[in-house]
Amino acid sequence: MQHGFNAYGAAARTAQATVSPRELEATLLLKAAVRLQAIVDDWTAREGELDDALGYNRKLWTLLVSAVIKEDNPLPVEIKRSILTLANFIFNQTFRISAQQQPAGLAVLININRDVAAGLRGR
Template sequence: MAHAAHAYGAYKRAMIATSGPRALEAEAFERINAELRQAQRSREQNYPAFVAALSRNSRLWTILAADVADDANALPRDTRIAIWRLSAFVRCHTQKLLQPNSAAPIDPLLAINLDMIAGLRAKKAGTGA
């Protein structure tokens, strides 16, 4: 059993080492969305887990916002602006979700993350990548 766990760990490290940045970003959004969905289901029973999942999502979006704010970022300017604006929306909506007795739905955050996953997983036009 320990050998299987060791082999899996080696496989996972190899996958990470060979994955491109887009794949790693998509995987991060997928993990966060899974956490958000689970935390939403148990929001009332385990509010700290809900807050932690929202915090991780916010952290991911803060990292993205900082990245697209950097002039060295290679994304087109319009894409960078769109990501920046999405980050601002995520920040504001997260604050609504954290208000006492909030009825704000988590669905907008999940939908935005799913759109990011789709965009990151899409092949670049004309490159086959």
């Protein structure tokens, strides 16, 4: 899974000059959602990809949390709390899905990623 994490860093460095941080975050959330959706759509063939896809999503949310809790983050405290609460839910849901090794529960992660990405894009 280290490869996916390095890809995040490479994408972030490449996009810094051309894409806003919000747009980059939205794009990466959608990428994670697409990976998870592919597993749901073809569970039999892609079951082995579950742990990597969940790991990518978890690392992405960990980076988002790290950005939110920085002292110089200008977001209002209420929004920061909401993001942290949402991230906590995602981490717990990820643990449950990983333990069960079933596609049940992936839809909520997919929907959250899509909704947050849409919000970041102002939709």
